[in-house]
Amino acid sequence: MLCTEDQIKENIAGILEKMTAAAVRGGRTAGDVRLMAVTKTKPVETIQALARLGMTCFGENYPDEIAEKASAFAALGLQPAMIGHLQSRKAKIVVDHCSALHSLDRFDVAEKLERLCAERDRVLPCFLECNVGDEESKSGWHFADDTLPADFLQDFEKITALPHLRVTGLMTLPPFAEVGETNRVYFARMRRIAAYLNDHMGGQINELSMGTSSDYEVAVEEGATIIRIGTALVGAREYKKN
Numbered sequence: 285m286l287c288t289e290d291q292i293k294e295n296i297a298g299i300l301e302k303m304t305a306a307a308v309r310g311g312r313t314a315g316d317v318r319l320m321a322v323t324k325t326k327p328v329e330t331i332q333a334l335a336r337l338g339m340t341c342f343g344e345n346y347p348d349e350i351a352e353k354a355s356a357f358a359a360l361g362l363q364p365a366m367i368g369h370l371q372s373r374k375a376k377i378v379v380d381h382c383s384a385l386h387s388l389d390r391f392d393v394a395e396k397l398e399r400l401c402a403e404r405d406r407v408l409p410c411f412l413e414c415n416v417g418d419e420e421s422k423s424g425w426h427f428a429d430d431t432l433p434a435d436f437l438q439d440f441e442k443i444t445a446l447p448h449l450r451v452t453g454l455m456t457l458p459p460f461a462e463v464g465e466t467n468r469v470y471f472a473r474m475r476r477i478a479a480y481l482n483d484h485m486g487g488q489i490n491e492l493s494m495g496t497s498s499d500y501e502v503a504v505e506e507g508a509t510i511i512r513i514g515t516a517l518v519g520a521r522e523y524k525k526n
């Protein structure tokens with residue numbers, strides 16, 4: 285399903301209104317939270333419509349799709365953030381075409397990115413993906429509760445020592461929930477993980493990338509600084525069937 289530009293305009297206004305109210309409920313302001321447009325599977329025309337409506341923050345999930353859309357983003361003076369699972373062999377696409385990586389999920393990819401960034405003399409802002417729902421099917425460092433696992437802390441030290449990666453945030457995609465409220469516990473856990481890293485590990489985490497169409501209001505109440513919205517903004521996705 286493709287939304288018209290008028291529908292998208294209405295969607296943006298509705299999301300920003302709810303986002304602002306949630307920020308205020310959480311003791312913050314609208315300026316503390318950014319709306320990211322997730323445009324995976326959507327055509328370039330949708331990206332151009334979003335840009336005309338003032339959107340500057342975009343997220344894409346698939347490296348090959350990012351490579352295909354890169355010139356369209358560049359023509360708008362933009363680069364998307366990568367928010368999907370990244371295989372090492374696709375790391376070059378992220379380094380060449382993305383503004384940031386929200387889904388850094390293991391050390392060996394960080395090493396590969398460091399090498400590629402060093403060659404190009406660029407610094408890549410990175411978010412560590414936290415699997416706060418401890419789900420087998422998802423990537424990222426696993427958290428069973430509020431304790432920080434040793435493997436995560438070791439990887440955090442190793443990754444923050446890489447000169448061409450800058451760990452500015454944490455990202456999560458919690459279990460799908462019909463009712464956003466169900467995920468409050470996970471969003472609150474993210475805030476505590478960030479606080480621990482900043483207080484005890486020399487971290488400089490000032491971004492929490494969390495909240496999608498189904499739960500962004502709760503995520504913002506719990507401290508999200510970037511919400512990643514696809515469906516509520518540009519309509520449901522259609523995946524090609526083979």
Ligand SMILES: *Cc1c(COP(=O)(O)O)cnc(C)c1O
Pocket residue numbers: 322324345367368457496497498512513514515516
């Ligand atoms: C697809 C996707 C989103 C957007 O989800 P919606 O439910 O369509 O808002 C956000 N984050 C990630 C990591 C995604 O893969």
